[in-house]
Amino acid sequence: MSVILVESLSKRFSRKGQWTEALRNINLELDSGTFVSLIGPSGCGKSTLLRIIGGLETADAGKVSIGGMTPLEAQASKVFGFVPQAPALFPWRTIIENMQLPQEVNRKGGAAYESNREDETELLRAVGLGDFTNAYPKELSGGMQQRVGIARAFASGAPILLMDEPFSALDEITREKISHQLMSIWEKHQKTVVFVTHNIREAVFLSDKVVVMSSRPGRITEIVDINLPHPRTKMEENDPIFHDYVHQIRALLQERWD
Ligand SMILES: Nc1ncnc2c1ncn2[C@@H]1O[C@H](COP(=O)(O)OP(=O)(O)OP(=O)(O)O)[C@@H](O)[C@H]1O
Numbered sequence: 001m002s003v004i005l006v007e008s009l010s011k012r013f014s015r016k017g018q019w020t021e022a023l024r025n026i027n028l029e030l031d032s033g034t035f036v037s038l039i040g041p042s043g044c045g046k047s048t049l050l051r052i053i054g055g056l057e058t059a060d061a062g063k064v065s066i067g068g069m070t071p072l073e074a075q076a077s078k079v080f081g082f083v084p085q086a087p088a089l090f091p092w093r094t095i096i097e098n099m100q101l102p103q104e105v106n107r108k109g110g111a112a113y114e115s116n117r118e119d120e121t122e123l124l125r126a127v128g129l130g131d132f133t134n135a136y137p138k139e140l141s142g143g144m145q146q147r148v149g150i151a152r153a154f155a156s157g158a159p160i161l162l163m164d165e166p167f168s169a170l171d172e173i174t175r176e177k178i179s180h181q182l183m184s185i186w187e188k189h190q191k192t193v194v195f196v197t198h199n200i201r202e203a204v205f206l207s208d209k210v211v212v213m214s215s216r217p218g219r220i221t222e223i224v225d226i227n228l229p230h231p232r233t234k235m236e237e238n239d240p241i242f243h244d245y246v247h248q249i250r251a252l253l254q255e256r257w258d
């Protein structure tokens with residue numbers, strides 16, 4: 001069943017009297033429980049599309065439906081969990097207390113999705129931070145803090161997670177490790193994830209679908225279904241099908257540069 005439906009969506013920004021067409025005629029239908037990546041050149045509108053889906057930005061034309069709700073209604077019902085580039089952790093709260101924050105907020109708001117709550121400690125263990133539950137954010141490296149952000153999003157009870165380049169500040173090896181941890185959590189919890197990345201291998205490894213976008217005005221060039229089996233974490237490094245997908249997406253991205 002489609003949980004995110006985007007129809008004929010367009011968005012322009014005006015700055016100092018100049019109009020920028022950020023998104024043109026975007027159509028997208030995403031099923032519940034799928035992992036979807038948005039990939040495309042810088043400035044093609046990935047963050048804008050993610051923000052419109054999450055109700056943080058409004059479109060000029062077109063329609064977005066989140067399980068029959070508008071993005072703002074969905075936001076008010078605590079449907080979304082956001083994972084930005086740097087996690088917003090409160091320095092005076094321990095890691096486990098930071099993990100519990102969304103549930104605390106939801107309880108006060110009487111959220112509809114509270115019953116999906118997961119066990120915070122188990123999720124922290126899944127991202128390799130089982131020994132840091134009582135540490136404070138300043139005692140953790142940037143990569144470790146980012147893992148808290150991911151675990152917290154899965155613990156929040158929100159059924160749709162919106163992630164905007166959550167690994168962009170990390171080195172290559174840490175990034176690979178964390179994407180494996182994200183995959184193993186996702187394989188267990190199967191939330192709907194919309195994930196923005198510039199990294200083709202990461203997109204293929206994580207996704208059921210990769211949405212390839214072209215440069216300004218942002219349009220969808222192609223939606224590639226990734227038919228790789230799960231668990232992906234057990235996948236061989238040099239699986240030829242994996243490499244075929246990587247080449248296919250690289251070619252689609254290059255086409256637009258030529
Ligand atoms: N609030 C804003 N005001 C004016 N222009 C904006 C605003 N937000 C985005 N834009 C413009 O819209 C276009 C798309 O921006 P967006 O941030 O969505 O791109 P992106 O694909 O996420 O890029 P990157 O990969 O660099 O993060 C860009 O040209 C950007 O300058």
Ligand SMILES: [Mg+2]
Nearest residue numbers: 046047048164
């Ligand atoms: Mg962006």
